[in-house]
Amino acid sequence: MDEPLGALDKKLREQMQYEITRLHKSIGFTVIYVTHDQTEALSMSDRIAVFNGGMVQQCAKPAELYERPRNAFVADFIGENNFIEGEVVSSDESLVTVRLPGGETARANAADGVQNVKRARISIRPEKFFFLPTDHPYDNEVTAEFVTRHYVGDFIRYYFRLPDESEINVKILNDSAAPDFSDGHKARLVWQTKDCFAYPLASE
Incomplete structure (x- = not known):
């Protein structure tokens, strides 16, 4: 089927x-x-192939x-992602420590080739962030300046700016835990290492 x-x-x-998925399962x-x-693609598939330049990436x-x-x-093609560039401080086979623009360090899962470069970019999905204070477990944190927020209905999207002018967007469910920030507010954003990946910069 081609874009049916x-x-x-x-x-x-x-x-x-839903109907196509139901028929697929019932008929086989x-x-x-x-x-x-x-x-x-995410909701209907058993397996997904992502192509770039005619080559299967995953x-x-x-x-x-x-x-x-x-x-x-x-990471960039499937869903939304935040990318933060930084300096590789240390690495092993599975984890990398990256110094972020504000001076904090973050631990991330190591992608292929990141152990051999000096700079990397880490990725975190918008829904994987939480604001301090929080009851959610976390391993990493960063300070970011609040820019604006968009009310989407079932969730609220927040935009923040890092010291290098790069932006982070955060998705929080629209409930009592969704905070209000004033312009320029410095918030502490936190996330878990298991939700964070480090990739070598393309220029490396």
């Missing part, structure tokens, strides 16, 4: 995604499905592809 639902509105497209036929809609189950992208292209 591209012309449908959002509600009808979601209904048809094989489907090769081509789409540029990432949500569609082929995996949706959860593995989203939670453990093999390289920076896949």
